[in-house]
Amino acid sequence: MGQGVDRGSSALPLRNSRRSLLRLGAVVAGGAMLGKAERAAGETSPPGEPEWSQTIGAGVVDRPYGKPSEFEKDVIRRDVPWLTASKESSVSFTPLQSLNGIITPNGLFFERFHAGRVDVDPRQHRLLIHGLVERPLVLTMDDIMRFPSVSRIHFIECPANGGMEWREAQLNSLQFTHGMIGCAEWTGVALSTLLGEVGLKKEAKWVMVEGADAARMNRSLPLAKCLDDCLIVYGQNGEALRPEQGYPLRILVPGWEGNVSVKWLRRIKVGDAPWYSREETSKYTELMPDGKARGFTWVNEAKSVITFPCPEKPVAAPGLYEIRGLAWSGHGKIKQVDVSYDGGVNWQTAQLHEPILSKALTRFALPWRWGGKPALLQSRAIDDTGFVQPTIAQLRQVRGTNPIYHNNSIQTWQVKPDGSVFDVQLG
Amino acid sequence: MGQGVDRGSSALPLRNSRRSLLRLGAVVAGGAMLGKAERAAGETSPPGEPEWSQTIGAGVVDRPYGKPSEFEKDVIRRDVPWLTASKESSVSFTPLQSLNGIITPNGLFFERFHAGRVDVDPRQHRLLIHGLVERPLVLTMDDIMRFPSVSRIHFIECPANGGMEWREAQLNSLQFTHGMIGCAEWTGVALSTLLGEVGLKKEAKWVMVEGADAARMNRSLPLAKCLDDCLIVYGQNGEALRPEQGYPLRILVPGWEGNVSVKWLRRIKVGDAPWYSREETSKYTELMPDGKARGFTWVNEAKSVITFPCPEKPVAAPGLYEIRGLAWSGHGKIKQVDVSYDGGVNWQTAQLHEPILSKALTRFALPWRWGGKPALLQSRAIDDTGFVQPTIAQLRQVRGTNPIYHNNSIQTWQVKPDGSVFDVQLG
Numbered sequence: 001m002g003q004g005v006d007r008g009s010s011a012l013p014l015r016n017s018r019r020s021l022l023r024l025g026a027v028v029a030g031g032a033m034l035g036k037a038e039r040a041a042g043e044t045s046p047p048g049e050p051e052w053s054q055t056i057g058a059g060v061v062d063r064p065y066g067k068p069s070e071f072e073k074d075v076i077r078r079d080v081p082w083l084t085a086s087k088e089s090s091v092s093f094t095p096l097q098s099l100n101g102i103i104t105p106n107g108l109f110f111e112r113f114h115a116g117r118v119d120v121d122p123r124q125h126r127l128l129i130h131g132l133v134e135r136p137l138v139l140t141m142d143d144i145m146r147f148p149s150v151s152r153i154h155f156i157e158c159p160a161n162g163g164m165e166w167r168e169a170q171l172n173s174l175q176f177t178h179g180m181i182g183c184a185e186w187t188g189v190a191l192s193t194l195l196g197e198v199g200l201k202k203e204a205k206w207v208m209v210e211g212a213d214a215a216r217m218n219r220s221l222p223l224a225k226c227l228d229d230c231l232i233v234y235g236q237n238g239e240a241l242r243p244e245q246g247y248p249l250r251i252l253v254p255g256w257e258g259n260v261s262v263k264w265l266r267r268i269k270v271g272d273a274p275w276y277s278r279e280e281t282s283k284y285t286e287l288m289p290d291g292k293a294r295g296f297t298w299v300n301e302a303k304s305v306i307t308f309p310c311p312e313k314p315v316a317a318p319g320l321y322e323i324r325g326l327a328w329s330g331h332g333k334i335k336q337v338d339v340s341y342d343g344g345v346n347w348q349t350a351q352l353h354e355p356i357l358s359k360a361l362t363r364f365a366l367p368w369r370w371g372g373k374p375a376l377l378q379s380r381a382i383d384d385t386g387f388v389q390p391t392i393a394q395l396r397q398v399r400g401t402n403p404i405y406h407n408n409s410i411q412t413w414q415v416k417p418d419g420s421v422f423d424v425q426l427g
Numbered sequence: 428m429g430q431g432v433d434r435g436s437s438a439l440p441l442r443n444s445r446r447s448l449l450r451l452g453a454v455v456a457g458g459a460m461l462g463k464a465e466r467a468a469g470e471t472s473p474p475g476e477p478e479w480s481q482t483i484g485a486g487v488v489d490r491p492y493g494k495p496s497e498f499e500k501d502v503i504r505r506d507v508p509w510l511t512a513s514k515e516s517s518v519s520f521t522p523l524q525s526l527n528g529i530i531t532p533n534g535l536f537f538e539r540f541h542a543g544r545v546d547v548d549p550r551q552h553r554l555l556i557h558g559l560v561e562r563p564l565v566l567t568m569d570d571i572m573r574f575p576s577v578s579r580i581h582f583i584e585c586p587a588n589g590g591m592e593w594r595e596a597q598l599n600s601l602q603f604t605h606g607m608i609g610c611a612e613w614t615g616v617a618l619s620t621l622l623g624e625v626g627l628k629k630e631a632k633w634v635m636v637e638g639a640d641a642a643r644m645n646r647s648l649p650l651a652k653c654l655d656d657c658l659i660v661y662g663q664n665g666e667a668l669r670p671e672q673g674y675p676l677r678i679l680v681p682g683w684e685g686n687v688s689v690k691w692l693r694r695i696k697v698g699d700a701p702w703y704s705r706e707e708t709s710k711y712t713e714l715m716p717d718g719k720a721r722g723f724t725w726v727n728e729a730k731s732v733i734t735f736p737c738p739e740k741p742v743a744a745p746g747l748y749e750i751r752g753l754a755w756s757g758h759g760k761i762k763q764v765d766v767s768y769d770g771g772v773n774w775q776t777a778q779l780h781e782p783i784l785s786k787a788l789t790r791f792a793l794p795w796r797w798g799g800k801p802a803l804l805q806s807r808a809i810d811d812t813g814f815v816q817p818t819i820a821q822l823r824q825v826r827g828t829n830p831i832y833h834n835n836s837i838q839t840w841q842v843k844p845d846g847s848v849f850d851v852q853l854g
Contacts, residue, residue, distance in 0.1 A: 050551060052691070053639050057543025059514025064503035066534040068492065069674045071549055072667050076491035087486025100614035100662035101578035105533060107493040108666060116484025122498055124477060148749050151528035151780055151790060187527035212480050235527035237664065239535060240499050247496045264479070322575050353578055355782055363578060 088116035093179030104182035114215035131270035134199030159257035162407035187235030220274035255330030286403035304381035315419035329383035343376030515543035520606030531609035542642035558697035561626030586684035589834035614662030647701035682757030713830035731808035742846035756810035770803030
């Protein structure tokens with residue numbers, strides 16, 4: 001269940017020091033540890049030193065492409081076995097409970113496939129740009145990489161993130177309630193540059209993007225968004241895109257629901273109307289209480305979640321902790337995050353960590369002294385448009401209980417007296 | 428030689444379009460390609476479609492911890508076999524020629540060991556803080572992670588980066604001339620927080636940090652730097668530190684030569700004078716022409732390098748390209764980067780890409796129309812203190828030819844008429 005490794009607990013009894021920040025850690029008693037450490041700085045290894053301090057380790061390029069420590073083997077992407085009929089049209093979740101900062105390492109970035117992960121040969125891959133353009137083009141990867149490059153840090157979130165909790169709290173896991181998100185530094189070409197290269201006809205209003213996988217995943221995008229901030233990307237956190245992220249080429253549509261950032265991108269067609277493709281009609285729409293469906297609900301609105309504590313990372317014992325979490329908005333930057341210890345009755349403003357980037361994950365933190373009583377932890381994001389993250393009750397009031405997508409509601413973590421943490425929804 | 432994959436070249440003949448930005452890419456002729464792509468959007472796969480468009484790919488969590496594409500198998504860290512007597516006290520280099528943006532993925536971050544890469548058990552690992560402190564402490568990893576966390580994007584560069592080129596240009600490779608550097612988002616605790624926890628005695632002026640590997644790598648740091656911006660880090664690009672980066676704990680000394688960012692950190696001792704340890708006396712000092720040695724030369728001063736083109740990434744043919752590169756300074760932010768096409772006679776100011784962060788890699792770029800004539804490409808960084816990156820001749824004038832460390836000189840890439848690129852030094 002994605003607990004990650006238990007890193008051990010305090011080795012020596014705690015002393016109650018008035019000046020201690022956290023009242024943790026073992027105060028060195030009688031100089032015994034000091035003596036041992038002093039010896040360790042010398043030339044000989046005293047008995048009792050750990051093995052790794054007494055032996056020469058592995059040489060360079062033992063792992064030409066590096067891997068995590070074996071002690072981190074439980075920090076992996078995981079799927080929910082009952083969620084989908086097949087593993088090829090499914091999702092694996094980012095282990096947010098074990099991550100720090102705002103960058104999601106490529107090996108842990110969530111996956112969402114419609115016809116499985118394909119391994120595309122970049123030498124054979126082509127991108128066709130056509131439709132209402134002056135000069136249709138077929139580009140190789142070499143061609144694409146010659147255009148002026150742009151790098152930006154953005155999140156990608158599947159709109160189904162939290163979708164299993166529209167009706168009730170049924171997952172007891174941060175990885176599964178919020179793990180369909182990742183944030184990376186993406187590198188590529190501005191779509192506006194490529195559209196400038198082919199020349200838009202004056203009737204141009206919409207753009208269709210299509211993947212090279214067997215699903216031929218395709219979506220319609222308004223031209224204004226394409227010219228604003230969309231990138232055609234080949235790089236992810238410095239290196240080439242990973243196969244599960246669309247290697248060698250995808251579109252990145254910053255702040256919008258993940259599926260429009262089509263992977264294994266092979267075609268861009270310019271038109272004057274949307275295509276109403278399968279994945280924007282039968283899927284990725286939301287049935288409202290009045291029987292109508294919301295469509296083209298692209299933007300992932302302001303959202304946040306507390307990543308510590310959480311079901312996978314309970315509280316060890318009463319004491320001082322740091323509440324940590326992530327906030328993001330598809331509309332721009334995060335302006336403020338509030339935290340509640342009592343299920344939304346009282347709120348305190350958390351500290352936001354730099355850098356605060358548009359359409360990127362933002363870290364927040366707040367000290368929390370836990371006395372051992374039950375608590376209901378919540379976080380609430382506000383973005384720079386003034387949008388305030390809603391409660392699940394507010395969302396249901398407007399959208400009912402049919403939808404799967406765009407659940408950006410406030411998450412409640414219930415902390416029990418033993419420190420265990422549960423996924424709950426308040427009435 | 429770290430060439431990475433050849434991503435193929437233009438599939439169809441180029442048309443000379445007046446409005447084309449780069450005059451590249453294949454213009455679709457006669458609608459043949461169009462027709463094929465239109466069919467591809469339908470339900471049936473026409474013959475001739477690539478295999479990956481006709482078959483279902485791998486399911487989710489096929490790779491619970493992800494890996495790069497097989498087509499990227501040459502993008503790896505590499506060592507120089509003749510450089511060191513053993514692989515356990517050696518270095519592997521980051522393949523800068525294949526990277527984008529400013530983040531170095533953990534699997535490609537350069538390694539430098541003094542006694543090999545050790546695999547430390549985080550449950551057994553302890554950090555001792557003692558010396559001129561009020562309350563010496565032994566901390567477990569759990570303890571350390573409870574302190575207020577900080578994440579920052581910083582580079583780490585070995586001061587020997589470029590050291591093999593102090594006397595002559597002998598390597599013909601960006602990976603080997605500049606690859607002892609990486610940049611990541613690091614997460615940990617401010618060292619000032621930990622020193623506040625133990626309480627400094629008034630005589631405290633220096634801090635010694637010591638690793639848990641068999642080298643017991645240790646260095647002396649002035650207290651002011653420790654209180655300014657040093658971090659005790661456990662996270663790297665979101666996940667846990669990699670073993671080769673000091674898992675589970677290292678110190679990060681932003682902007683200073685890499686070896687002071689001691690890995691597998693087990694001990695912090697506070698004192699009133701430096702320790703003059705092996706690695707700050709017999710090593711990591713520089714013999715000057717007058718017979719004296721420069722010591723404690725911690726800061727990596729402003730430096731830059733062009734990453735495209737470079738020996739591993741030659742120019743394909745005359746045409747319009749984008750010169751790309753990286754700049755950094757251990758003193759703060761990069762203010763400006765200039766590029767020369769003629770070996771330093773004329774300079775043009777490059778565009779800096781956001782984000783421009785203190786003591787982090789910064790990307791620069793500049794369009795370059797290459798007509799097929801010989802060129803001498805150079806980049807020159809200026810940081811926000813006004814420091815200007817020197818030429819190798821200027822460095823030698825001041826420091827002679829004995830040193831290995833802190834070669835931050837301007838790199839010259841010679842472009843030959845056939846587009847090949849060579850590492851040269853100008854007289």
